[in-house]
Every structure is written in structure tokens, then in C-alpha cells.
Amino acid sequence: MSSVEGGKTRKLLLLDGHSLAFRAFYALPQELGTATGQQTNAVYGFTSMLLRLLSEEDPDAVVVAFDLPARTFRHEQFEEYKAGRAPAPEGFREQLDLIKEVLKAFRVPWVGVEGFEADDVIASLAERARGRGFRVVVVTGDRDALQLAGEGVEVIMTRRGISDTRRYDAGAVEERYGIPPSLVPDFVALRGDPSDNLPGVPGVGEKTASGLLRKFGSLEGVLANLDQLPPRLRAALEASRETLLRNKALATLRRDLEVGLEVEDLGRPEYRLEEVTELFRALEFRSLLERLPRPRLEVVREEVRAEEVEPASWRERVARAGEAVLLLTPAGAGACLDGKVLVCRDTAAAEAVLLDPGVKKVMHDAKGVASSLARRGLELVSVIFDTALAAYLLEPGLGSYSLEEVSRRFLGYSPEEAARAGGQMSLLAEGGIEEVARRCWALFRLAGRLREELEVREMSHLLEEIEIPLTGVLARMEARGVLVDADHLRRLGASLHRRMAELEREIQELAGVEFNPNSPVQLRTVLYEKLGLKPRKRTKTGYSTDAASLEALRGSHPVVELLLEYRELAKLKSTYTDSLLSLVDPATGRIHTTYNQTSTATGRLSSDSPNLQNIPVRTELGREIRKAFLAPPGWVLVAADYSQIELRILAHLSGDPGLTEAFLRGEDIHATTASRLFGCRQEEVTAEMRRVAKSINFGLAYGMNEYGLASRLGITPEQAREHMETYFSHFPRVAGLMQELVREARKLGYSRTILGRRRNLPELSHPNPRVRAMAERMALNAPIQGSAADLFKLAMLRVDGSFRKLGLEAGLVLTVHDELVAEAPEEEAEEVARVLKEEMEGVYPLRVPLSVEVSFGRTWAEAKA
Numbered sequence: 104m105s106s107v108e109g110g111k112t113r114k115l116l117l118l119d120g121h122s123l124a125f126r127a128f129y130a131l132p133q134e135l136g137t138a139t140g141q142q143t144n145a146v147y148g149f150t151s152m153l154l155r156l157l158s159e160e161d162p163d164a165v166v167v168a169f170d171l172p173a174r175t176f177r178h179e180q181f182e183e184y185k186a187g188r189a190p191a192p193e194g195f196r197e198q199l200d201l202i203k204e205v206l207k208a209f210r211v212p213w214v215g216v217e218g219f220e221a222d223d224v225i226a227s228l229a230e231r232a233r234g235r236g237f238r239v240v241v242v243t244g245d246r247d248a249l250q251l252a253g254e255g256v257e258v259i260m261t262r263r264g265i266s267d268t269r270r271y272d273a274g275a276v277e278e279r280y281g282i283p284p285s286l287v288p289d290f291v292a293l294r295g296d297p298s299d300n301l302p303g304v305p306g307v308g309e310k311t312a313s314g315l316l317r318k319f320g321s322l323e324g325v326l327a328n329l330d331q332l333p334p335r336l337r338a339a340l341e342a343s344r345e346t347l348l349r350n351k352a353l354a355t356l357r358r359d360l361e362v363g364l365e366v367e368d369l370g371r372p373e374y375r376l377e378e379v380t381e382l383f384r385a386l387e388f389r390s391l392l393e394r395l396p397r398p399r400l401e402v403v404r405e406e407v408r409a410e411e412v413e414p415a416s417w418r419e420r421v422a423r424a425g426e427a428v429l430l431l432t433p434a435g436a437g438a439c440l441d442g443k444v445l446v447c448r449d450t451a452a453a454e455a456v457l458l459d460p461g462v463k464k465v466m467h468d469a470k471g472v473a474s475s476l477a478r479r480g481l482e483l484v485s486v487i488f489d490t491a492l493a494a495y496l497l498e499p500g501l502g503s504y505s506l507e508e509v510s511r512r513f514l515g516y517s518p519e520e521a522a523r524a525g526g527q528m529s530l531l532a533e534g535g536i537e538e539v540a541r542r543c544w545a546l547f548r549l550a551g552r553l554r555e556e557l558e559v560r561e562m563s564h565l566l567e568e569i570e571i572p573l574t575g576v577l578a579r580m581e582a583r584g585v586l587v588d589a590d591h592l593r594r595l596g597a598s599l600h601r602r603m604a605e606l607e608r609e610i611q612e613l614a615g616v617e618f619n620p621n622s623p624v625q626l627r628t629v630l631y632e633k634l635g636l637k638p639r640k641r642t643k644t645g646y647s648t649d650a651a652s653l654e655a656l657r658g659s660h661p662v663v664e665l666l667l668e669y670r671e672l673a674k675l676k677s678t679y680t681d682s683l684l685s686l687v688d689p690a691t692g693r694i695h696t697t698y699n700q701t702s703t704a705t706g707r708l709s710s711d712s713p714n715l716q717n718i719p720v721r722t723e724l725g726r727e728i729r730k731a732f733l734a735p736p737g738w739v740l741v742a743a744d745y746s747q748i749e750l751r752i753l754a755h756l757s758g759d760p761g762l763t764e765a766f767l768r769g770e771d772i773h774a775t776t777a778s779r780l781f782g783c784r785q786e787e788v789t790a791e792m793r794r795v796a797k798s799i800n801f802g803l804a805y806g807m808n809e810y811g812l813a814s815r816l817g818i819t820p821e822q823a824r825e826h827m828e829t830y831f832s833h834f835p836r837v838a839g840l841m842q843e844l845v846r847e848a849r850k851l852g853y854s855r856t857i858l859g860r861r862r863n864l865p866e867l868s869h870p871n872p873r874v875r876a877m878a879e880r881m882a883l884n885a886p887i888q889g890s891a892a893d894l895f896k897l898a899m900l901r902v903d904g905s906f907r908k909l910g911l912e913a914g915l916v917l918t919v920h921d922e923l924v925a926e927a928p929e930e931e932a933e934e935v936a937r938v939l940k941e942e943m944e945g946v947y948p949l950r951v952p953l954s955v956e957v958s959f960g961r962t963w964a965e966a967k968a
Contacts, residue, residue, distance in 0.1 A: 115232045115366060116162035117225045119243035120169040120213060124149045124202055126244050126261050128195045137387045145198040147388060150205050152242075154394045157209075157372065160240060164369035166228060167206055167213040168221035169199070176218055177353050184353065186300050201386070208382050209374045214362050222247055226356035229256050232366040242268075246296075247354055250287035252276050281313035289322035292350035301350045304343045306336060322351050380559050390852030392559070394865065409444040409540035414452030417445055421456050426463040426487070428550060429456065430543040431472060435536065437543030444543045446536040454481075463487045465550045467506050470574040470700065477582035478695075482575065490546060492570040493553040495701040496562050499862060504701045510545045513552050518545040565860055569896050570700060576903045576915065577698040577708075584693030585916040585926070588962075589684060591731045596680035599672050606669045613662040620669055623648045634660055675719075679728050682713055698918070705885050706860050706892035708918060715919045729964035732917070734926050739959050741913075741932060742966035743939035745921040746954040747772060748891045750800055752857070755949040756886065759836035766951035773797040779833040780826060799830050803837065805888070806880030841883055848882035856889035857947070894947050895921060901942040911935065917963070924963060932959055 127148025135144040156162070177184045206213050216224050222245055229239045233255040241248050244261040249271055252258045258271045269275075276284045293312035295303020307315075315332075319325045326344060329337045340347070376395070383392050412420070421427045421438045428439035436453035438445045447453065456462050457472065458481060466472065468491040473483040494501065494509040501508065507517040518541040557563045611617050616633060618625040626648045630636045638646035639655045646652075650670060656663045686694050694713065702709045709716060719725030734740045750772055754762035765775040770785075777788040777796035788796075798815050807815075813823040831838040848854045849868070853861040862885040866878035899915070902923060906913055913927035913935045923943070927935040936957045943955045960966035 112236065112238050113163040114160065115228070115237045115239050115369065116156060116160055116165040117228055117239060117241045118153070118156075118165065118167040119221050119225060119241070119245060119248070120149075120167040120202065121221055122244040123152060123242065123261065124199065125191070125195065127152070128192075128198070133194065137385075141201075141386075142194045142198065143201070143386055143388075145195055146201040146205060146386065147391075149202050150388065150391060151394075153205070153209070153211075154391060156242060158394070162240070163371050164366070165211045165372050166364065166369065167211060168224040168228075169213055169215045170221045171215040171217050173217050175220055177220070181349060181353060183300055185298075188298070188300075204382060208379045209372050211372045212364060212369070214364055216360050216362055219357060219360060223357040223360055224362050226251055226358045227360040227362055228364065228366060230358040235366060237366060247287065247291065247356060249276050249280075250284050250354075250356060252284040280309065282316050286316050286321065288351045288354040288356075289316055289325075291354040292322055292347045293325075295350070296354065299353070301353060302343075302346060303350075304339050304347065306339055311336075322347060376555055376559060390850060392852070394852065407442075407444065407540065407544045409446060409536055409544075411446045411448065411536050414447050414449040417447035418452055418455050420445060422459060422462055425461065426465075427456070428465040428543060428547045429453070430467070430539065430546050432539055432542065435539045437539045439543050439547040442547075444540040444547075446539050446543075448536075457481075457483050460484045465490070465546070467491050467509075467546055467549075468504070469571070470578055473574050473578035474581045474697075477578040483578070486571055486574070487567075488550055488554065489566070489571055489574070490549045490553055491701060492574075493550075493557055493566055496565055496570065496860070497553065497556055497560065499701075499704045499706070506542060506546065506549075510549055513556075514545065514548060518542045560861065562859060562861065565858065565893075569858075569893065569900070572900055573700065573896055576899050577700070579903070580915050580918070581695050581697060583914050583916055584688065584691060584695040585732050585924075586692055586735055587683065587687050587694050588731045588733050589687055589692070592680050592684050595727050595731070596676060596684070599676040599680060603669060603672050603676070606665055606672070610662055610665050610669065613660075613665065620666060621673070626666075630656070630662075634662070636660060636663075672724075675724055675728070679713070679718065683728075683731065686712055696917070703892075704862055704881075705889040706856070706896075707888065708892070708896070710919075715917065718919070726964045726967075729967060730962045732924075732963035734961055738926050738928055739932050739961060740916075740963055740966045741925045741927055741935050741939060741957065741959055742963065743923045743925075743936075743943055743955050743957045745891075745895070745943065746956055747800075748894070748921050748953065749805075749887050751949060751951050751953060752887050752890045752894075753803065753837065753840070754951045756857075756890075757834075757836040757840035758950060759834045759840075761834045762837065763951055773800060776800055776830070776833075780829050795826065799826060803830075803841070803883075806883035808876075808880070844886055845879050845882045848878075854882050854885040854889070856886055856893050858890070858893040860889050860893055862889060891921065894953075898943040898946045899923065901946060902939055905938045905942055906935075909934070909938070911938075924966065 124145045128145035131144035131148045133142070133144060135147060136142045157165070175184075203213060214224055215221065222243070225241055225243070225248065229241060229251050232239050237255070239251075239256040240259060241251055241256065242259045242261075246260070248258050249260070252271050252275070253273045259268050260271060261268050271279070273284050276282070276287070280287075280290060282290055290309075290312050291301065293304055293307050293315065294309055295301050315325045316322070319328050326340065326347070329340055332340070379395065380392060383389070417436070417438065420440065421429075424438075424440045430437040430439075431450060431453055433450070435446050435448040436450050438447075438456075454476075457464070457476065462485060464483075464486045465488040466486055467489065469483060469486045469489045473486075476483050490506070490509060491504045494504055494513060498512065501512060507519070511517045518538075554563075557566060607620060610620055614629050614633065616629060618629055620626060624645075627645055630648065631638050631646050636656055636659055639652050640647040640649075650667075653663055653667055653670070657667070683694065688695060696710045696715060697712050699709045699711065718728050732740070750762070751766060754766055761775075761779070762772070765772050771793075773793045773796045774785050774788045776799065777783075777792040778785045780796055780799070781788070781792050783792075795816060798812060802812050802815065809820045809823040809827055812818075812827065813820045816823065844854065845867075848864050852865060852867070853863045855861055862881065864878045864882055864885075866874050867882065868875075895918075899918065902925075903915060906915075906925075911927070911931055911934065913925050913931050915923060916926050917924035923939060925935050925939065936959070940955050940957050944953045946953065958966050958968070960968065
């Protein structure tokens, strides 16, 4: 096998198994082990580093070298070699076989040569690989390996533990030790190596050793020029001459061993997910499951046959198969059947298949197709797998879930990359159908991979029972849209424009100069130079004038409050009054929002065109904007809003008696909390007391710490900490839950919702304390907010299903946060309200009841009131 594939030099990763395992053994807690008592700290640390290297280095081949129990040639030359070392602990030795089981599961070969050390095996393999054009990376904790660094070879040295590493090429070795890699054995000889029991020369440390070698070129050069050295150093070196030469021979790695492996034949370490999963579960390495690198598909090129067929034949063959991977593009429709891609240029021909309940469909982002069909009164049916949604469940923070990005993440290449020279795909197609065929083939491969991973992570039910069915509900909502009062928006926009003009004049009068408040440069000059306000944050272009910086300046000058109001009005005008008008469909008078299932890490829905999530909730302006959303004549809007669902989930998860009893009695939970915080009766709770309690209640549900609470309430962190300590003294199980959520997420590597949705949190082990603290807040927030999102989606499915089952004309038109809005004929309003309340409150059995507030109105504002 060539060392160059597809124009890319192959990389060989060589690991010193004993060195890495030994460091892991002492770096990780000795009590780390399985429920059966098997100690696993060494194998866990070794495996963790292996996964990290596979991910970060992306090697084309990996070999692990181990020391064998027998004596080596170095012991024959020097009986005291490594004599100072204590025998390896039994807890370490018994884990070596487990490490080799891990290597076997990952298809990584390991080698050892009797009479030699792992370093010699690595040196020999590195020498052979370098000579055949490989790029070699050696990973070890033994400094002797630095002599291998040079052209084509880098050495990753572990320092403290196994996560702290430094990468060395020849330049880095010289920078660190002042000598080239070839002189490392000479350096070791002079300085000595206590770990190998090699005595150094008295008075010769690192600085002296490197200085001598730089001046005289080698150990032999030093010994040949002793007369140029100070008397004391000359005498010490002369007395140690034989020891020095023996040290150098012992420190020099052998590069000529026959190790039983041909580097040319080594391949990428591919593994079977089921096998690795079974082993990791047995070792209780749950958190490492989330870090498994995506195994690439077959390294050998695969011939994919594609055929263009007539529309009638295409429909018939797909229908006869009963299940198909379907891809729709402007260039045509593709169907993957039994490993062969059938392409039809007439996309309209696919419609009969999309509407056929007898054909089970595997698609990518089926909602886009479903929404397009729904706008024409048609319904996409029998979708059994959606690769975009599956990828989202597995990796909820990817950002983009296009077929290209998902393929690249889970297969290792995009459809286009698969067909390039050296890729995985040899496409046999004619007539310009290559792009459709490539993408359809990638979708087929992707579905298989994602199905497997969802099963392993026990999330298939979320895809099948929630996310895929929800695409139909959202598609119908998008198609239906919501009626908008365009005249009201125009009047509101004009009113905002007038108020902004007034504010601009007032701002300029207070500042004593005319300037554009929308210009960061001019505003910066006015605030920080003319008015002399103290800046809070600096950017690359100067001191910041963003919203947070202005908020921090509140109270320092009257102009700041006016600027904040101006900013808010400008945002509302551009985001809503202007934007909403541009989004009204002239044919229907409605806005057709797009709902996103894959945009948040916690599972919540979002929307765009327009984004409904940011309409102010409790301001008069927010109410004015909601007045623009209305029901048709003879119809009403019915709004149903979950009451404090996150806090009810907090009570359910914690089982705290105080929270639970308050909800069971139907109390005002914020007043109850305030009465306990401030030691008074509920009827004595003031609005300010309730505000503090509410901030704590909701802050805990979102993982807020004392600094966040202090910022929200305008108090000191010490005062915020006192409030939180008092809260936890009255609701102790909440504190216990918070500790348990973080502990479990750190152990597993992810957080879980009530229904099993995961949020991966590898940052919990990040070396940066700030990053870790952020991940801990996510570990607190994700199970609560994510559970609320799951239950809300279930409620949407039940409500929509009931509307359809009852044959109601009513339908869902909006969803924002924890609220559902339906439009209904006036004669159906009471029935729709009943369905919303019953289905939403009965969606899932919690320890405390779910509560839904339902109201009616001609406009959304009236319904919210």
C-alpha cells in the first residue's frame, strides 16, 4: 500500500502502551472501577487518550508497542538498569489485558519484541515508516523518544498525567533542551536518568549538559576535549568516562528490529460500533461512548450503479419495493433500492410516491417537503427515518444539518468528496444524473450509520415517536399560517418612527452635539470622550457600545436611558413592524412562519421569518405587536400556556417536599418561595419579595449562579449567595438534584431529559475553569428545559391528533416558548379550549400536576390578556 493516498501523505500513529497506561494509572483515582470491583483507572485513561488521538490526529494507521515481561539487552549490559523501580502494582498489571481488549475492539494492532523495550519497537517502526514516506507521530511519556524527532517524525510527550501534552519536532527539541534530537542520548548520558537508574555526572545538570554538547558536538567530543574544561568538571567527567559511554549506549534506541509488522500493510483502525459499545458498557465507560470517532466506511472504493428511468417505471419500482431512500432535488428525484440508485428527472413523478402510505420513506429534512406539499393541501406520509433529525438527536450542537455537513460529520466525507479521486465512491452513471445519484447514495449510507448510533444511544423512540411525527404538525402550521392586520403594523411602525425621532433629538440635546446614535464610532466618541463616561469593555476597534455596555452605564448619565430606549424601539421596528409587513403573503394575508426542529441544543423549537420568540412578553409594545396577529371574521384565537412548566419539572426531578406540596395545593409558587426566603406569611409578601423569589426559582431552572442572580436583581454576589443558601435550606432536595445532575453528566459525558434526550457536555472535563463552569450550568439547565421541550412537543402531537380525530376545522397557528395558539370557528372555541387543556395537562405523569391557562380573543393580544 502506498504511503500517499489521494495526494495526501499517510500518517502513522505509534503509541507507547506501557508508558501511557502507567501515567493514566497514577493520574486518575485508584477507586475508579466497575460495580463488580474491577479497577479501571489505567484502562479508562488510556482509552480516553486513544479516542482523543483518533479524533484529533485522524491517523491512517495506529500501532501500540508494549514492554514484555522478559529482561532486555540493557539489563545484560547493566545489571542495575531500572533497579530502583518498584514492581508495578497488581492493580496496574491486571488492567493491561483490558487495554489490549480495547485495542482489539478498535482493530489496533499491538506489538512487543522480547529482549527489547517498547521504545525500541517504536523507533524501528518509525524508521521504517519514515523511509517509506509516512508521516509519523509518536506518543509517549519517555523522554528518550525525543531522539526520534526530525524530518517526518513528531513526538507527543505526556507531562503531568495524560491530558497535558507537548508536541516536539526537531525545532521544539532544540528550543527546549538546546540540542538537536540526535544528541538526546548524549544529553541523557551526561545528565543521567533516575527513572532508568542511569547515574549522571556530579555537578552536571541540564544547562551544563546542553552547553557542553553545543560546544563540542557530541559526548565523544566532550571527552576528547576535557583539557578545555574547568578542573573540577574535567575531573568529574574523566572519572565517569566509562559510565558516560555506557549511559549513551543504553539511552540510544534501536531502529533495526524486526517487529512482525509491515507498515505498508497497516490500515485505518476501523471498529464495529456494537462491539465497542458492548465492551464500554461492561467497563462502565458511558462517557467515552459519546466520544467515539465516527468510523469511516470501507476504505476500498465502492462501485455505485445509478440508472435513469422513466417516471412511470420509477414510481412502479419504488412502490413495488415498499421502502426506499428518497432524495428530491431540482435536478430530479433519486431512490436507492437494494444498493442501486434510480433517478427520475421528472420531480413531479415523485409526488405519487410521497403521498403513498404503502411506501416507507427514508429522507433528509422531510419537513421541507412536507411543508411544500401541505401548502397545496397534500400530506407527506409514512416517513420512517429522517437523517437530519437523527443527526440532531445525536449531535444537537452541529449548527448546520445539511446533507453535506451531516455526511461529513458521520461518514467522514460529503457526497462530493466521496466521488473524488481516492474517495469511497466509484459512480457508474451516465447522462448528467451524477449529482442526484451521489447524494442519494450518501443518504442511503448515512441512514444506516445513524440508525445504528441512535439504537446504541437509546434514542430511536425520540425520532420515531416525537420528532418525525412532529414534522407533519409543523408543516401544517406553516402552510396554514396566521392572519395579520397589515394596517395595524403600518400605524405601529409610524408611531415607533415618531418616538425614535423624538428620542434622537433629546439624546443630541443632552449630549450637546449632533451625531448619529446608530453609529458605534460616533456614539463611542460622545460617551467616552465628550461625556467622559467610564468604558466597561474593549473590542478590536475600540471601547464597546453594545447593549450590555450601555446597560452597565445605566444611571451614570441621563443620555444612557434614552439610548437604551432608542435601541429597543429601533430593534422592534426593524424586526417586527417593518419585517412582518414584508412577510405577509399577498394572496392569503397571512404570515407563514418557518419552525425549526434542529436549531437549539435543548430540543426547543425556534422560528424564523419571523422569529416569534423575541416579541417582548410584558411590555406595552409587545402587546401592540401581538394585536397584529388575529383571527378571521367569525373565528377566534385560543391561547393555551403552560404555567411554570420548568419549575414543575424541577419539583418532579428533585422530589422536594416543599416544592411538591406547594404545587399540589395550587399555591402561587413564587409567593410560597418568598415567604420562606423572607420568613413571613404569604399574605405579607410584597411585590419586591416575589420578584426576588421568582428570579431565584427561574434562575435555578436555567443553571444560574450567584453572579447571575446578583446581576439580575442588582445586588451584590454575597447577598445573592445568602438568598440562594436560604432557598436551599428550605428546599434541600433541589440542592441535591443540582449536585446529582452535574455529577451524572460528568460521569456519562451528557445530560438526559425525562424522555431520554441527550445533550453532550464534553466541556465538563475542560482544563479551563470558566469553560467547565459554563458546562455545569448547561448540565443543570438541559434536563429541565429539555424535558419541558419534550413534553411540549408531545402535547403538540396530542392536540393536533385530537383536532383531526374530532374533525374540527380548528388548527394550530402559532407556538412560542410554552404556548400554543389555535384558530377556531366561534362555534368550536369551547371544544378547542377543552382539547388544549386536557391534552396539554395530561401529556405526561409528573409528581405534580401540569397546569395550562386557556384564553380566547379576536387577536393574540386579547387571548394573552
